[in-house]
Amino acid sequence: MKLGKTAVVLGGSAAGLCSAGALAPHFDQVLVLERDELPAAAEHRRGVPQSKHPHFLLNSGRRAIGALFPGFEDDLIAAGGLHLMPSMDAAYLDGQGWSARKRSAMTMIYSSRILIERVLRDKVRGLPNVAVREGVTVTGLSTRDGAVTGVHVDGEHIDADLVVDAMGRGSSVSGWLVAAGWPEPEVRTLDAKVTYTSRWYELPTPRPPSWWWQHLVIMPTPDKGDHPAEHEFLVNLFPIEGNRVIACMGSWGLDMPRTTDTFVESAARVRTPLFAAAMARCAPTSEVHLTRSTGNKWRRYDRLRQPPRGLVFIGDAICAFNPFYAQGISSAAGSALLLREHLARADRLDAAFIARFLAGQRTLLRVPWSLAMARDQGYECAVGTEKPPEWRRRLLAAVSGPAFSFIVGAAREDDVVDEHFAKVFNMDESLSQMLRNPRMLAGFLRHYLRKALGRQRVPFDFDARAEPPATDYSAAAAR
Template identity: 75%
Template sequence: MRLGRTAVVLGGSAAGLCAAGALAAHFDEVIVLERDELPVEAEHRRGVPQSKHPHFLLNSGRRAIGALFPGFEEALINAGGLHLMPSMDAAYLDGEGWSARKKASMTMIYSSRVLIERVLRDQVHELGNVVVREGVSAGGLSFRGGEVAGVDDLEADFVVDAMGRGSPVSGWLAAAGWPEPEVRTLDAKVTYTSRWYELPASPPESWWWRHLVIMPTPDKGSHPPEHEFLVNFFPIEGNRAIACMGSWGLEMPRTTEAFIGSARRVRTPLFAEAMDKSTPTSEVHLTRSTGNKWRRYDLLKAPARRLAFVGDSICAFNPFYAQGISSAASSALLLRGHLQAASSVSGDFSARFLAAQRKSLNVPWSLAMARDQGYSFAEGTEKLPEWRRKLVAAVSGPAFSFIVGAAREYAVVDEHFARVFNMDESLRDFMTNPRVIAGLLRYRVRTALGRQRVPFNFDPLAEPPARDYSTAAAR
């Protein structure tokens, strides 16, 4: 059903493009206002500095974008994206050593952020009633009563804010008489730094893996700070990889020399060796703007009508958890569902959408809090009392490793843990599922008896084991 003549989307990155896909069937014209001049190819631009770092496209995000733009996944793979099974294609260092390889339920598409956005732009260009206006900075909203009526001098029947963490829309609304929304925050002082590499044309025979993951050490003793880093050698299109190191609360290398030096001090020599065998193609890129931030427009008694929010403009996450694009796409798909069921975007439409969106955002928000609340240096409204913080800090890391171990042994734990990771299931639902609880208890007993079927903790100083242990897990 057509719900109006013109809809305007503020911002043309992944969130804004997904929003445009949601709006296209319900308005005569959809106008996307983007401050940057958008590149034709998959290239970095000023408005998306985080594009220089790895981006996981979670399964929930893949499905949401695919529903908005049928054929997106095939187009991304045809453009160079890699469809891989992490449990078979990634060398994963967790706990005291390498994990075993085995088939699992989760697959992922690996690519750069810039390729995801380029393919999304291609999909949007195929929508005949969507126009992207580049080099345009929105200066404010116009209003009619309690409704948004346009952007600057542009009249609109509906507006979507997709301007990211720094969105000025809450300030525009406050200037027009709305109360400032409550803002929930937690900044765990995450910093991450990346450098791009071209992989060797003929990789060493020992490189059975495509993705290298090094989790922070569980060791509480003395060790180099680099052992606390979360490290990825992340494959992308064009036979390239992004070498990335990140941490909670630690100083990260900013120069090429410091980056290489830190790489040689992480928990396994494999990371630095992979960099040595590859050819660097970029500078070192560092990002600090990583705090969790949720603008609670849903708590306003009378939110502005004919207005919606997607992506970081309403809820931004610690990027370590790879939730940003997928959460934005899920919000856009949710918006499309509400538009399909609506006879008007006036009245309480925006309030009803915000209420439904709250339930959707609670899933990734709870996952981010589950770890970030354990850090003593974390700051924000969601900072816990010290006794609770210590409890979270003591439990979250070991619990994660324990669940990963149980997932190696039991398909039901693996299946539901993959759903949690991909934002298809809440952590609460996972932890109260009787079949999952049974699998975790069985794993605890088998671990106590030393009877695990799939070995783990292979020497981190050696090459990760190439053997496929899927048969052992099946037994």
């Protein structure tokens, strides 16, 4: 059923492209307005500086995009994306040492952000009623009687039955609404001062024989004594298409290297020599890219007494997350799919429709938001409305890291724990749902007792200074 003549999407990044796919079945025309000139190939552009860093596409995001654009996953893999099982294909350093390899419930597709968006653009260009206007600037909204009725673009007015704000963290829409008479929405924030820095490399051909792994992950040290600041870094050697990797180091509240020389020097002080050694075997293909705009921010449009009709928000324009947790694209795709579902059930775009959609989106966003808060609220450097009382912050700081490592350990030993942990990681289940599950609690208790008695079936904490073990311990876990 068509719900109107024209829908307008503000922004042509991943959130905007997914929104276009959601709108296309329900409007005669969908117009995507993008400030940048969009490249035909997988290339960086000014409006997406974070494309130079690693991007996970979580399973929930894969499914949502696949529902919006059938064949997306196959097209991404055909373009070079890697379909991997992290528990088998990643060398993972957590706690005091390397984790063991074993098969698990979780698979992921690895690629660069620029390839994800290129494949999405190809899908959108195949929709006959969707047009993308590039190199244009949206300067405001037109409103009437409590509704958004169109947009102003470079001196031109475009009427719209529905407008989607997908302009990201820096969206001007909230300010335009205030100027038009709506109250400022409540904004929940927490900035844990995360900074991360990345450099792109080409892998050696052939790969060294000891490199059974494709992804290298180094978690911050649990040690509380003296150590180099780099031991506090979260580190990735992240595989992408084209026989390339992105070397990335990030931290909460610490200074990060900004130049190629300091990047290499810091890599040498990471708590395993493998990271620097692997970088040295690769050929750098970029400069160092640093990002600090990483705070969590949720604009609570759902709490306005009378939200504007004719306007919805997708992606970072409504809820932006600490990028460390890889929730952005998947959350945006989930919101776009939710929008399509609400449009399919609607017969008019009235206030009730907007209220229903905002309520459903609130439920969806609570899952990734709670995961981000569970970690970021424990950092002393964090600031914002969601900064907890000091006693609670200290408690979170003391338990969040060890609790995560404990759950990872339990997942090594218990297939049911592994399955639910994969669901939480991929935003298919909330953390609270997992922790209320009696079977999960039983699995945690069993793991605690086995660990206390030294009877774990899968070994762990292999020497961090040595090569990660290549042995597949799946059979031991099954026993």
